[in-house]
Amino acid sequence: MIDKRKYKIAVVGAGTMGTGIAQVAASAGHEVTLVDTNKEALEGAEENLKKILTRLSEKGKINIEDAHLIFERIDFKNDLNTNDYSIVIEAIVENLVIKKKLFSNLEAKLNNETIFATNTSSLSITAIASACQKPERVIGTHFFNPAPLLPLVEIVPGLTTNKEIIQKTKSLLDAWGKTTVIAKDTPGFIVNRVARPFYGEALRIYEEGIANVATIDWAMKELGGFKMGPFELMDLIGNDVNYEVTKTVFEQFYYDPRFKPSLAQKQLVEAKHFGRKSGKGFYDYSDNAENPMPNKDEKLGREILDRILAMLINEAADAVFMNIASVEDIDLAMTKGVNYPKGLCKWSDEIGVDKIVERLESLYKTYGEDRYRINPILRKMKKEGSKFYE
Ligand SMILES: NC(=O)c1ccc[n+]([C@@H]2O[C@H](COP(=O)([O-])OP(=O)(O)OC[C@H]3O[C@@H](n4cnc5c(N)ncnc54)[C@H](O)[C@@H]3O)[C@@H](O)[C@H]2O)c1
Numbered sequence: 048m049i050d051k052r053k054y055k056i057a058v059v060g061a062g063t064m065g066t067g068i069a070q071v072a073a074s075a076g077h078e079v080t081l082v083d084t085n086k087e088a089l090e091g092a093e094e095n096l097k098k099i100l101t102r103l104s105e106k107g108k109i110n111i112e113d114a115h116l117i118f119e120r121i122d123f124k125n126d127l128n129t130n131d132y133s134i135v136i137e138a139i140v141e142n143l144v145i146k147k148k149l150f151s152n153l154e155a156k157l158n159n160e161t162i163f164a165t166n167t168s169s170l171s172i173t174a175i176a177s178a179c180q181k182p183e184r185v186i187g188t189h190f191f192n193p194a195p196l197l198p199l200v201e202i203v204p205g206l207t208t209n210k211e212i213i214q215k216t217k218s219l220l221d222a223w224g225k226t227t228v229i230a231k232d233t234p235g236f237i238v239n240r241v242a243r244p245f246y247g248e249a250l251r252i253y254e255e256g257i258a259n260v261a262t263i264d265w266a267m268k269e270l271g272g273f274k275m276g277p278f279e280l281m282d283l284i285g286n287d288v289n290y291e292v293t294k295t296v297f298e299q300f301y302y303d304p305r306f307k308p309s310l311a312q313k314q315l316v317e318a319k320h321f322g323r324k325s326g327k328g329f330y331d332y333s334d335n336a337e338n339p340m341p342n343k344d345e346k347l348g349r350e351i352l353d354r355i356l357a358m359l360i361n362e363a364a365d366a367v368f369m370n371i372a373s374v375e376d377i378d379l380a381m382t383k384g385v386n387y388p389k390g391l392c393k394w395s396d397e398i399g400v401d402k403i404v405e406r407l408e409s410l411y412k413t414y415g416e417d418r419y420r421i422n423p424i425l426r427k428m429k430k431e432g433s434k435f436y437e
Contacts, residue, residue, distance in 0.1 A: 054219070057082060057127055057135040059149065061092035064166050065138035067194030070096060072136075073120040074109075074195070075223040080122045080132070093123045099195075127156055134162040134219065136188060143170050147178035154179050162212055164188040168239060169295045172205035172232045183209035186216050189236055191384050198226040199384035201236045226383045228376035234299035237372050237380040239292055241391065243306055244358035246289060249277035249351075250309035258342065258351055260329045265341035266348035267355065272388035277355075278329040282322030286315045286329075304418040305362070356394065357406040363391035364422040367435070374435045392435035400428045 056072045058065045061083035069081040069092075083089040097118060104114040122128070127135075135153060139145065150163055163185045165175050176185035187203030200220050204213050213229070220227050230236040235243070249263050258266075264276020281289045290312045297306040315321075315328060322328030330338050366377050378390020395403055404425050411419040428434065 054133045055080070055129070055131065057132040059083075059127075059135060059137045059153075060139035060166075061085075061088050061123070062138065063192060064190060064194060065136075066092040066095055067192070068136055068138060068166065068190055069121050070099065070117070070195050071190075071223055071225075073117045076120075078120050078122070080124050080128060082124050082127060084125055086125070089123050089125065096121065127153075130156060130158050132157060132161050134164055134216070136164045136166060138166040141167060141169060143174060146170065146175050150175060150185065151178040154181065159184075162186065162216060164216060166190055168236075169234070169292065169299075172203050173207060176205045176207050182207040184212055186212055187230075187232065187236070188216060188220065189230075191238070197384065198224070199238070199380060200225045200227050201230045201238065201380065201384070202227050203230050203232050203236055205232050226379060228372055228380045230376070230380070231369075231371045233369070233371055235292075235296045237366060237377055238384040240296060240371070241359065241362045241366055241377065241381060242385055243293065243296060244355060244362050246277050246281055246293065246312075247306070247309065248355045248358045250311055252351060252354065253278075254309060254311050258347060259339040261339040261341040262343075262347065263351055265343060266351040269343075270345075270348050271352045271356065274386050274388075281312070282328035282330055282332075285321045285324055286312055287321045290316050304416060305420075307418065353406055354410065356398075357403050357410070358419075360391050360395045360403050361407055361422050361425065364395070364424045367392070368422055368424040395425075396434045396436055400425055400434070404429045 054077055056077045057080045058069045058072065059082045061081050065081060069079050073079045081092060083092065100114040100118050103109050104111045135157065137146065137149060139149060146165060146167065153163060159181065161184070163179065165172065165185070165187055166189060167175065167187060168189060172185065172187040176182035179185055182205065185205060186208050187201070187205070189201040189203060191197035191199050202213065202217055202220070217227050228237060234240065252258060252263055253260055260278040264278050267273045267276045275283070290308060293306065293308045297303070297308055300306055319325055320327045323332055326332050363377050366372060367374055372380070374392045378392050381387040382390055404421060407419060407421045411421065
């Protein structure tokens with residue numbers, strides 16, 4: 048059992064993620080110190096949290112007393128104010144050199160028992176941990192944005208992380224009501240790796256001129272049951288952010304063509320058409336803008352859905368094949384982290400692996416590109432007549 052009063056939490060970096068994580072920890076009953084070296088960022092976080100908690104109480108999601116208590120549990124500081132935190136969760140800028148410097152400084156300030164967690168979305172946990180004298184206490188805890196709303200946290204042990212630290216971190220986050228999955232320390236962990244074809248294959252279909260963005264979005268939502276279409280989602284995430292994640296994953300996988308970024312998206316970024324935040328992306332968000340209309344041709348829609356889904360399942364299969372996580376955790380990550388209507392492994396079982404292999408073989412035959420190579424696990428399952436879930 049975790050004694051919440053004794054279990055003090057520090058969150059370093061009071062930006063989007065740090066503020067959300069501090070809210071989650073304080074809502075779970077912990078005393079939290081939220082640290083930022085930038086005065087404006089800290090003041091902004093304080094103001095934001097006050098607003099969010101007030102709104103939650105006005106909407107009746109929490110009562111007003113609890114809103115006050117949660118807010119009072121968070122101490123806004125420009126430095127840590129004690130050496131006995133149980134865990135420090137780092138959510139500063141995504142830069143390996145800066146993160147390593149922070150971790151090395153933290154080690155000098157904090158006692159040996161403190162767990163060092165990082166919220167990095169793309170850096171190697173092992174590389175960050177290498178800055179510490181005790182790398183065994185460093186672990187990845189990858190929250191999703193917005194942290195208070197999205198339940199998933201990917202727990203990512205580095206090569207040097209101690210097993211007990213994994214268990215302690217998992218128990219803590221489970222006690223916060225989070226859905227935790229364990230992922231291997233590899234580029235993109237689970238979600239940012241397995242989800243790549245949702246964007247990449249949609250972009251490829253669009254670039255080939257098979258369908259416009261509205262048709263692809265319509266097919267994925269109406270026929271596939273996804274909450275948002277790939278282009279709507281890229282516009283929401285920001286094409287600059289989405290393009291950067293794809294580029295990072297591509298580079299970190301030594302330029303594997305499966306992860307190749309799209310020139311169409313690169314151009315949007317160059318034109319500063321970032322999406323919703325800039326008013327224009329794949330769609331135009333200005334008043335009275337003329338946007339493309341979907342071609343609701345069922346046959347075309349099915350072809351689009353089947354192609355993107357086969358590529359997503361191939362990627363999930365690769366994550367299983369390369370021991371990134373268990374079948375269950377991969378499905379949980381995609382449904383809880385990015386709201387997919389079904390786990391991809393479960394979906395593959397339902398469709399039948401022979402059909403998935405057939406679709407991928409047809410793509411490979413058509414294009415002759417390595418991007419469409421079939422994962423060995425799918426071939427093996429087809430041959431054996433087996434499933435992901437037996
Ligand atoms: N934004 C997302 O959707 C998202 C999702 C998952 C993970 N992440 C990861 O979370 C981390 C934070 O992302 P963000 O979007 O919240 O960033 P952000 O830019 O909103 O906030 C970062 C904050 O860290 C502060 N900071 C920088 N260096 C510091 C230092 N040495 N000590 C204390 N504070 C410092 C900055 O002043 C800033 O307020 C990154 O590693 C990012 O990759 C982001």
